[in-house]
Amino acid sequence: MSRISEKFRELKRMNKKALIAFVTAGDPTINGTIQIVEELERGGADIIELGIPYSDPIAEGPVIQEANKRALMNDIKIKDIMNMVREIRNKVKVPLIYLLYYNCILQYGIEKFFEECMECGIDGLIIPDLPFEELSEIEDVSTKYEDIIDVITLVSPTSGERIKRIAKRARGFLYCVSSLGVTGEREKFSTDFNEFFSVINDSTSIPKAIGFGISTPEHVKMLKGYSDGLIIGSAIVRRIGESTTIEEAVKNVGEFVASLRKALDES
DSSP states (O other), X not given: OOHHHHHXXXXXXXXXXXXXXXXXXXXXXXXXXXXXHHHHHHHTOXXXXXXXXXXXXXXOOHHHHHHXXXXXXXXXXXXXXXXXXXXXXXXXXXXXXXXXXXXXXXXXXXXXXHHHHHHXXXXXXXXXXXXXXXXXXXXXXXXXXXXXXXXXXXXXXXXXXXXXXXXXXXXXXXXXXXXXXXXXXXXXXXXXXXXXXXXXXXXXXXXXXXXXXXXXXHHHHHHTTTSSEEEEOHHHHHHHHHOSSHHHHHHHHHHHHHHHHHHXXXX
16 A cells, blocks of 8 residues: 555544645755755645646646746756655655656656656656546556555546546545646635535545645635545745745745644644
């Protein structure tokens, strides 16, 4: 069983929901990311996503696009991030997930990428530009590592039949996209969550986590009843970008995540 599955099982026993936090690796620096990840765990994050910076992050809104630019200006390479994760893995116990674009894996080499992910302690991959129908592109390799590394699929509020097909093959957890479009903080959501999750829950018992647009404790309180976890990205990344020092970023992120944890745990 993967570390991600174990985490959701542990949380279910405790009657708790997963708080999943996203940051861009190398923003503001490699050392800064290490400190921020440690603070995320202290603040109550159960799983941490690390975005691998890319020049054309098509699923991302302006906040995370800017974080990608800042990291790339530091000349961050995948090998640097792998080394960073090795260090992080010695400091934190929570599952770690890479969010990255398929071209990054292709350029690195699929087999080499999965092997190094396993060696450094990565527990899951989210590849937003590799649709469910095209997962066969990596299956020859990914199946060798499936007990350790979950390839996490995204499902949007689209047709019911497609939702069912994706949900039935999900691993680790199902990433439920709250709204169509790119990532970013939102004031409100137009999705009919009752209908969306009715179809999903009829199709799979795997844990579900909602992402895209969740940015306040109020959002957390509103959405936590639908799923097993919530994913917060842009609101965290924005606080990092607005900070003038690494110390300030660590403090701001820690306080914010603690407020989300409190909202998630309130009955």
